[in-house]
Amino acid sequence: MARRPEPMSLERVRELVGEPSEAAVGKVRDHVDHHVHRFIAHSPFVCLATAHADGTADCSPRGDYPGFVKVLDERTLAIPDRVGNNRLDTFENLATDPRIGLVFLVPGHHETLRVNGTAYPTEDPDVLARLEAEGKTPKVAIVVRVREVYLHCGRAVLRSRIWDPESFALAELVPTLGEVIADRLGNPAVSADAIDADLARTAYKTLY
Structure with missing residues (x-):
């Protein structure tokens, strides 16, 4: 583009988009x-999704x-690393800003699940034991304290x-x-082919 688009105020965005429905506001739960x-x-x-105290944002898949993410109780989740x-x-960000946002997907399902809250790393053995997969226990887990949760249309x-x-x-085009x-x-x-072959032979076979 010849010029950078001009920013808009939140008030102008709201004016253009309109107000949320009662259902959209009321669907949020705290557990x-x-x-x-x-x-x-x-x-x-x-x-x-996390952010550093300096404002740098990051989103990690x-x-x-x-079910690899475990529900420890109605306000606590555990995610294996x-x-x-x-x-x-993610850990560097959480060390300075504990806020976190999650988006869960289920293959073939249209809706997504959004969870917002705070998080921190743990090496609690009881938590790690619950996150075992393929006979391997993670060294670290992320504990999420739920603040709000809701399904997204x-x-x-x-x-x-x-x-x-x-x-x-589309995968063939990227x-x-x-x-x-x-x-x-x-x-x-x-060569690119050699690198891809090495990834398939080593890195992509070391999942746990």
Whole structure:
């Protein structure tokens, strides 16, 4: 674009969009009821949004077998920290700002589940034992203290067609991690195919 779009005030956005319905406002709860528990118990994927005290924001995906996030009680969740890249972005953020936002997905389901609250890391052995998978217990878990929770309507999922098998062809149009790494290395001796093959042979087989 020739110029950067101008920002809008919240008041102007509200003027354009309108007021939320009574149902949209009233659906928020401050605890995990049996409906929310059932949703979390069948979700294999959640995104964690956190922010550093300096204002830097981050959103991190987490996934495992359905129900990998455990409900410890009606106001407490536990999320395992599985094998990854060890960047610790989420943990660095929580060390300075404990606020967290979660979005749970269930394959084939239109609605998503949103949870907001505060969080902190733990190595409590009882908690970690409940998060065991494939015979491996995580070294660390994230404990989430629930402040608000609610189901989000499925318009975004429906518009995206994310669960439509015809959409899966889009995966062929985006770069692989190997292509990105090879391009940034700028070394003709290192090919994208070799990097992708190495990831498939090592990193992507080390999930726990």
